[in-house]
Amino acid sequence: MKTIDTLIADMQEVIKGQGGWSGTQGSILGSNIALVANKRFSKPQEPRGYLSLSSIGTPCKRKLWYKVNTPEEAIPLEYNALLKFFYGDMIEELALTMAIAAGHDVRGKQDRLDVHGIKGHRDAVIDGMTVDVKSCSPYAFKKFKEGTLRNDDPFGYISQLSSYVYAGKDDDKVTNKTQGAFLVIDKQNGHICLDVYDFTEELKTKEQEMLDAKELVSGDLTAERQQKVPQSKTSPNSKLPMMCSYCEFKKKCWPEARKFIYSYGPVFLVDVRSEPKVPEVSMDES
8 A cells, every 4th residue: 555655756657657547537537627617617606704624724814804704895806816726626636636546545535524613625635644735836836845834824724734634633534633735736847746744733722723713703803904015125115915915805904005017916015105117907907
């Protein structure tokens, strides 16, 4: 029986056509992607409006409160953002199918989890370990590859994974009760890695973290907004921090924000002392 320690090397062999892949695997992958496409595109994506395992660890408690209490006030996702989510869905299906083709034990795909009424879907259990599949930029991939995500985790991925590990504590499919891993694909360069974390300490306080999150969203909004950051070392302007830039509730916290389109992407400025020489667009425009 294979172990998760050889997962990446075994998947690389499959990718190189050196064993494991079959027409059956291809057919299964095609069917799974079709199911995901039907789910994504057959009807509008509605805001969740409930507390989820993937959200309780967000570094921003205001976002958590808004997601549960005022989901209708989120900035609607444009078609390009929804299409990028579908890219991630397809990469996840491909990664898990390759893991199966490589001879690894993949179970519990998208199992529904529920702890204290907080719901979520786990990506998979591979060789007895809870695994979350991520596709990301080269910048983010470097953090997974080097195991430094704990030092810079603006979207709360570590807490998200530890929540899935905790939710699987009584699941027979999960034999490793203290560790979880990110199976990560660099969507620009095609590199893959497995980033494993031990959550022994986090699991001791995870239940209280969940109960605290439930209490937070059931009360009044008291959390402060995040701090603005300098646009650059030389600019006098200030901008939204990364987590706010990607947040669907940024207009709630930052009504004064302005969106400028640079060659490397949008920047949300909140204190403009030097007008940028790039186009400004509506905050609602993608």
